[in-house]
Amino acid sequence: MNLKRIGNQTVTFENPPVILSSYSVAGPKEGQGPLGKTFSKVWPDTINGNKSWEVAESKMLEEALQGALKQSNLQQSEIDFMLAGDLLNQIISSNFAARTMGFPFIGIFGACSTMALSMAIGSMLIDGQFARNVLVGVSSHHDTAERQFRLPTEHGSQRPMSAQWTVTGAGSVVLAQSGKGPRITAATIGRVLDYGEKDVNNMGAAMAPAVSDTILNHLQDFNRKPADYDLIVTGDLGNVGLQLSKEILKRSGIEMANQFNDCGVLIFDPASQDVHSGGSGCACSSIVFAGDIMQKLISGQYQRVLLVGSGSLHSPTSALQGESIPCIGHAVVIEA
Amino acid sequence: MNLKRIGNQTVTFENPPVILSSYSVAGPKEGQGPLGKTFSKVWPDTINGNKSWEVAESKMLEEALQGALKQSNLQQSEIDFMLAGDLLNQIISSNFAARTMGFPFIGIFGACSTMALSMAIGSMLIDGQFARNVLVGVSSHHDTAERQFRLPTEHGSQRPMSAQWTVTGAGSVVLAQSGKGPRITAATIGRVLDYGEKDVNNMGAAMAPAVSDTILNHLQDFNRKPADYDLIVTGDLGNVGLQLSKEILKRSGIEMANQFNDCGVLIFDPASQDVHSGGSGCACSSIVFAGDIMQKLISGQYQRVLLVGSGSLHSPTSALQGESIPCIGHAVVIEA
Numbered sequence: 134m135n136l137k138r139i140g141n142q143t144v145t146f147e148n149p150p151v152i153l154s155s156y157s158v159a160g161p162k163e164g165q166g167p168l169g170k171t172f173s174k175v176w177p178d179t180i181n182g183n184k185s186w187e188v189a190e191s192k193m194l195e196e197a198l199q200g201a202l203k204q205s206n207l208q209q210s211e212i213d214f215m216l217a218g219d220l221l222n223q224i225i226s227s228n229f230a231a232r233t234m235g236f237p238f239i240g241i242f243g244a245c246s247t248m249a250l251s252m253a254i255g256s257m258l259i260d261g262q263f264a265r266n267v268l269v270g271v272s273s274h275h276d277t278a279e280r281q282f283r284l285p286t287e288h289g290s291q292r293p294m295s296a297q298w299t300v301t302g303a304g305s306v307v308l309a310q311s312g313k314g315p316r317i318t319a320a321t322i323g324r325v326l327d328y329g330e331k332d333v334n335n336m337g338a339a340m341a342p343a344v345s346d347t348i349l350n351h352l353q354d355f356n357r358k359p360a361d362y363d364l365i366v367t368g369d370l371g372n373v374g375l376q377l378s379k380e381i382l383k384r385s386g387i388e389m390a391n392q393f394n395d396c397g398v399l400i401f402d403p404a405s406q407d408v409h410s411g412g413s414g415c416a417c418s419s420i421v422f423a424g425d426i427m428q429k430l431i432s433g434q435y436q437r438v439l440l441v442g443s444g445s446l447h448s449p450t451s452a453l454q455g456e457s458i459p460c461i462g463h464a465v466v467i468e469a
Numbered sequence: 470m471n472l473k474r475i476g477n478q479t480v481t482f483e484n485p486p487v488i489l490s491s492y493s494v495a496g497p498k499e500g501q502g503p504l505g506k507t508f509s510k511v512w513p514d515t516i517n518g519n520k521s522w523e524v525a526e527s528k529m530l531e532e533a534l535q536g537a538l539k540q541s542n543l544q545q546s547e548i549d550f551m552l553a554g555d556l557l558n559q560i561i562s563s564n565f566a567a568r569t570m571g572f573p574f575i576g577i578f579g580a581c582s583t584m585a586l587s588m589a590i591g592s593m594l595i596d597g598q599f600a601r602n603v604l605v606g607v608s609s610h611h612d613t614a615e616r617q618f619r620l621p622t623e624h625g626s627q628r629p630m631s632a633q634w635t636v637t638g639a640g641s642v643v644l645a646q647s648g649k650g651p652r653i654t655a656a657t658i659g660r661v662l663d664y665g666e667k668d669v670n671n672m673g674a675a676m677a678p679a680v681s682d683t684i685l686n687h688l689q690d691f692n693r694k695p696a697d698y699d700l701i702v703t704g705d706l707g708n709v710g711l712q713l714s715k716e717i718l719k720r721s722g723i724e725m726a727n728q729f730n731d732c733g734v735l736i737f738d739p740a741s742q743d744v745h746s747g748g749s750g751c752a753c754s755s756i757v758f759a760g761d762i763m764q765k766l767i768s769g770q771y772q773r774v775l776l777v778g779s780g781s782l783h784s785p786t787s788a789l790q791g792e793s794i795p796c797i798g799h800a801v802v803i804e805a
Contacts (some may be wrong), residue, residue, distance in 0.1 A: 184790075222558040225782070225783065229795055231795070234659065235661075239590065256589070261593055261596065262473045281786075322550060322575060323571065
């Protein structure tokens with residue numbers, strides 16, 4: 134049997150799945166940022182009338198899923214799988230959204246890499262002929278993440294400059310066997326790397342090696358160079374991690390130019406929005422992708438984009454037990 | 470393009486993936502149970518010299534993964550993906566095991582349905598021609614789950630009779646494009662159902678509707694009856710859930726006979742082991758499958774088995790916020 138693989142870690146598609154539609158819901162802070170106008174919808178506050186932030190996050194994900202589904206013009210019965218994940222314990226935002234949506238559901242955990250990972254798996258399920266259409270969605274929420282991963286939100290403790298700000302939002306795409314839209318042409322599934330970083334307020338430094346490893350393997354597998362992409366965008370290393378990743382890749386002989394950027398860097402304005410190293414959370418790369426990047430792929434400004442989801446795979450328990458942070462990067466190639 | 474689907478929710482395989490090998494590691498209580506002799510390895514205690522139960526769980530998973538890999542006679546370089554998941558927040562047992570194993574890693578969350586779900590996805594990745602071989606593994610640990618989901622382990626609080634006992638263990642299989650062994654011929658991916666059960670000490674009742682829905686859809690998709698299987702085994706409804714599921718299926722016109730059982734019921738001896746409604750946890754169905762069921766498939770005692778993983782998709786946070794328990798069932802067909 135022929136394998137749809139190239140090099141060591143990359144899969145390619147015989148009939149590259151189409152991104153039929155995308156939808157992004159953002160929190161108010163994200164709406165005020167430089168990409169504010171690219172989001173499908175901006176919530177006025179982070180709870181939006183729900184009884185808890187956790188319920189709000191799940192509802193936000195539902196809105197994104199419903200939005201992408203509606204824009205795809207597909208019927209409910211045409212969606213064969215829904216793939217979703219988030220940062221909350223037992224991915225409850227996704228589970229509760231899946232309950233409402235009613236589709237056969239596959240729960241994914243890849244921390245902040247979940248959007249790229251789910252798009253990769255969804256594409257394999259479609260090109261493998263197991264689905265006509267797959268609905269993908271991920272979410273994160275500043276207030277749910279803050280109290281789960283860090284400190285009580287009322288605490289108001291000072292964050293170090295290397296810390297990132299969890300994005301409140303939800304992004305969704307509909308992947309399809311056929312139709313009109315940008316196509317996912319390949320994916321590189323990452324390995325877990327851990328260089329011993331233990332500071333959960335410096336996840337950019339923790340994630341940089343794994344993300345750089347995936348980028349390096351991806352380029353080697355295809356024998357491509359960074360200039361073969363209009364944009365190589367990580368999601369989300371933040372300022373600290375992006376600089377480190379550039380440095381790591383440079384030492385491996387890969388010179389990243391201006392087309393190398395990070396969703397966590399792009400989503401907030403460093404001058405007016407106090408987020409230190411940038412944005413993070415599953416929603417960060419998903420709403421930057423579902424909004425700005427999709428729009429530029431459709432307009433033709435981008436011909437080929439490499440979206441590299443980055444995941445920090447620790448838990449508060451593992452951190453308290455003194456473990457370092459295992460990390461991963463998953464990449465998908467999207468072509469106009 | 471031809472679709473490898475039948476009915477509404479079931480996928481079938483053109484070249485059904487082979488289960489090349491399986492390996493199960495069990496805790497001491499599980500080792501003393503009726504299936505004790507079927508496990509590849511039994512730990513003398515639940516910590517086995519590790520510094521915490523969480524580290525022990527991850528090491529147990531590593532042992533299972535290494536065991537299955539060794540028995541498959543494959544080289545490290547022949548494994549294209551590792552799929553794993555567990556019950557802990559941010560699936561840390563799997564993430565840390567993936568760090569050691571070094572394979573391209575896909576993290577799955579399906580609560581106690583994770584083994585069946587991972588086997589389904591792994592089979593799709595292989596039959597879709599994206600992988601030659603896939604390593605699948607899941608774990609759970611009584612002591613890590615107890616303190617995360619319920620009460621401090623030192624507390625010694627009384628458990629209601631409907632409660633299940635989280636199995637300490639880890640199960641792993643190697644799925645392959647070709648080779649000798651039982652084959653995965655189909656999979657039915659479940660939908661999230663929630664009939665309003667809020668009692669986290671009665672997960673069998675919460676899960677029964679979703680599991681019954683998947684069994685019903687599976688049988689309808691294939692136009693099969695229960696007698697077409699030597700074993701239809703859920704993992705893990707426990708005694709309460711199994712009875713409820715029989716009742717639900719009966720009302721839907723499906724009479725389940727003696728071949729309908731549950732991994733949580735099979736793994737402990739109700740007379741001598743005080744577990745109330747039975748076992749639970751990702752490990753429960755995975756070590757019953759990797760041990761007893763695989764052995765009976767290889768010996769020819771079973772020709773066709775339906776393994777129905779059942780997942781209770783709540784979190785302690787959602788339960789404390791008064792939400793009911795969303796549940797799911799995923800089924801895989803294994804044939805000798």
